[in-house]
Amino acid sequence: MRLAKQILDETDGKICKNCLGRKLSKTIEGSNNIERADKVCKELEISLDDADCVICDNLFDKLDDELYEKIDDKINELGIEFDTFLVGSKISKDIQKRDEEFSEKFDLTVETIKKEVNRLIGLEIWERYDKEAEFESQDIVFSIDLLDEPKVRIQINPLYIEGKYNKLKRGIPQTKWPCTKCKGRGCEECNFTGKQYPESVEELISEHFLKATQGREAKFHGAGREDIDVLMLGSGRPFVLEIKEPKIRKLDLQGLEDEINRINEGKTSYHNLHVCERRRKAEIKQSSPDTYKVYNALVKCDGVFDKDKLDELTKFNEIHQQTPLRVLRRRADKVRIKHVLDLSYEIIDDRTFNMRIKTEGGLYIKELISGDEGRSHPNVSEILGVNAICEQLDVIEVSEK
Numbered sequence: 019m020r021l022a023k024q025i026l027d028e029t030d031g032k033i034c035k036n037c038l039g040r041k042l043s044k045t046i047e048g049s050n051n052i053e054r055a056d057k058v059c060k061e062l063e064i065s066l067d068d069a070d071c072v073i074c075d076n077l078f079d080k081l082d083d084e085l086y087e088k089i090d091d092k093i094n095e096l097g098i099e100f101d102t103f104l105v106g107s108k109i110s111k112d113i114q115k116r117d118e119e120f121s122e123k124f125d126l127t128v129e130t131i132k133k134e135v136n137r138l139i140g141l142e143i144w145e146r147y148d149k150e151a152e153f154e155s156q157d158i159v160f161s162i163d164l165l166d167e168p169k170v171r172i173q174i175n176p177l178y179i180e181g182k183y184n185k186l187k188r189g190i191p192q193t194k195w196p197c198t199k200c201k202g203r204g205c206e207e208c209n210f211t212g213k214q215y216p217e218s219v220e221e222l223i224s225e226h227f228l229k230a231t232q233g234r235e236a237k238f239h240g241a242g243r244e245d246i247d248v249l250m251l252g253s254g255r256p257f258v259l260e261i262k263e264p265k266i267r268k269l270d271l272q273g274l275e276d277e278i279n280r281i282n283e284g285k286t287s288y289h290n291l292h293v294c295e296r297r298r299k300a301e302i303k304q305s306s307p308d309t310y311k312v313y314n315a316l317v318k319c320d321g322v323f324d325k326d327k328l329d330e331l332t333k334f335n336e337i338h339q340q341t342p343l344r345v346l347r348r349r350a351d352k353v354r355i356k357h358v359l360d361l362s363y364e365i366i367d368d369r370t371f372n373m374r375i376k377t378e379g380g381l382y383i384k385e386l387i388s389g390d391e392g393r394s395h396p397n398v399s400e401i402l403g404v405n406a407i408c409e410q411l412d413v414i415e416v417s418e419k
Contacts, residue, residue, distance in 0.1 A: 021045050022058045024124065031064065034071035036078045036134065041121065043128050051134065073116050074131060077109065080168050081138055086146065088170045089160065097232070098174060099267045102152035105140045107132060108163040135164070155295060157267060174263040177231060179271070180294035180302075182254030183219055185244065187285045192243040193220040215246070222282050224259060230274060231264035241302040241416060242311075242379060249412040252312070254289055256418060258299045310359055310417045313383050315373045316410040322368045323402040330401050331373070334358035334386075340393035342385045356381035373398075374414070384408040 025033065025041055038058065039051025048054035059066055070076065109132050117131040129137075139162060140151045156175060163169040185192075195214040196202035204210040224236035241256040271291045279287045335358060341351045360376040375383065382394065387408045389397035399406045 019058065019061055021124065022062070026058075026062075026064075028120075028123075029072050031066070032070050032072045033066065034069055034074060034076060034078060035059075035066050037071055037073045037117070037131070038066065040128055040131070040134055041124065041126055044126070073120055074113050075110075077113060077131070077135070077164060078138075080164055081135070081142075085139075085162070085168045085170075086142060088168060089143065089162075090146075092170045092172050096172060096174070096265060098158060098172070098265045100149060100157035101267070102150050102156040102158075103140075103143060104151060104153060104156045104159045105136045105143070106159060106161050107135050107139070108161070108165055109135060110165060135162075174265070176296070177233070177261040177264040177267055178294045178296055178298060179227065179259040179261070179291055180256070180298055181259075181275075181291040182256050182289045183223070183240075183250065184252075184254045184287045184289075185219055185248075185250040185285075186287065188247045188249060189215070190222075190285060191215050191218045191246045192240055193238050194218050217285075219286050220259075222286050223278055223288055224261075226274060226278050226281075227259060227261055230269055231261050231266045233261040233265070234263040236261050239299045239303060241418075244413050245384075245411070247411070250416075251412050252415040254287075255413070255416045256302045258294060258302060260299060309379050310376055310415075311379055311381075311413060312374070312376045312415040314412045314414050315375065315383055315387060315408050316366075317371050317373055317387055317398060317406050318409040319369045319402065319404045319406045321404040323371075323404050323406075325365060325368075327402050328363050328365070328371065331363060331398060332361050334361055334396065337381060337386060338395050339382055339385060340390075342382050342390050342393065354380065358386075370409075379416075383411055 022038070022042055022045075025038060035052050035055035037051075039046075039048065039054035042054050042058070043051065046054045046057055048057060055066060058064075114130070114132060120126075121128060121130075139160065143149065143160065144151060158175060159173040161171040161173060163171070195218070197205060197208035197212055197214050199205055199207040200212065202212040204212045208214065219240075220236070220238035224238065227233065228236055237260040239258045239260065244250050244255070271293075275288055275291045337356050337358060338353055339356060340353045341349045356378045358375060358377050358381070362374045364372040364374075366372060373387075375386075377383070382390075384390075384407075385394040385397070387398040387406050389395070389399040
């Protein structure tokens with residue numbers, strides 16, 4: 019009780035139970051700060067029920083039923099679903115400073131006042147809604163402003179849906195392309211849609227998820243991308259769909275998947291949709307040395323090629339590619355070294371053959387075939403001695419990490 023008496027003397031008895039109990043949390047046993055303070059009051063035969071606290075200005079009186087009614091009103095107003103949450107608060111800097119200085123004066127390493135406020139609000143929310151406080155990744159964050167009259171704001175964290183997609187029709191970009199003329203504002207050129215193309219892999223799935231979640235916005239993150247004229251076949255390309263500010267989080271993902279695939283039949287399909295963590299957004303974009311892609315390319319030559327030279331293509335290994343001319347406006351101009359892992363071919367006629375090629379991710383297949391004015395070396399055109407182009411390209415497989 020020696021420390022308790024020193025604290026009471028220092029504050030002239032003007033300290034609330036929360037602050038007294040917090041300062042004694044390492045010296046007096048109790049399940050909470052109020053219980054510790056009550057032990058002191060009983061032992062010393064004093065009352066702190068009406069004390070004007072010199073540390074917190076009776077801040078804890080604001081954590082009352084009225085505050086939790088405001089929290090409940092905000093939840094209902096937004097109409098949100100959540101299973102996990104985090105609490106943050108805004109408290110006067112003067113109060114925090116007094117709290118810290120008091121702890122320093124008595125050399126106390128105890129919980130700060132802000133942490134206690136957040137913890138108490140979190141406990142009440144847990145009891146009222148049976149939801150779990152989560153520090154690493156949570157559905158929503160309660161921000162409680164206690165500077166004056168309490169104000170409540172709720173931050174709705176994104177929902178992340180991972181899956182794979184197939185693109186079954188050419189002419190569909192992976193993501194929405196703003197009109198090059200109006201930059202997305204809408205003009206006669208784009209029929210006032212603001213888009214260069216009417217639909218995309220992204221939009222054909224995101225519109226359904228925005229409707230189901232009542233989200234504000236969707237963002238598509240793919241593990242690379244294929245050109246607009248290239249099909250994505252096989253098991254599909256991994257992606258993460260980020261839904262911002264979703265009010266509804268409990269979804270029938272299999273039902274949504276079936277409905278989306280039925281509506282987009284013949285254009286796109288989406289598979290193995292499941293909720294994932296935020297980190298997956300970055301992980302699927304990172305290229306591991308072990309990842310690879312398999313393509314099927316229809317090669318067309320402007321002259322008859324020497325069939326004997328086709329075998330030389332199967333010896334392709336290290337490819338030096340300077341940034342292709344067609345993407346130079348949006349990519350840094352540098353030489354990238356990639357590797358061909360496997361290559362086979364099937365002759366169709368004396369000017370056409372089919373090529374199946376397995377490569378490291380990031381190798382440009384069209385330029386590997388054409389040579390791109392010498393920017394890709396070695397290339398199919400120089401090996402065969404005739405100009406060759408990729409007439410048609412399909413992605414057959416995109417490996418996962």
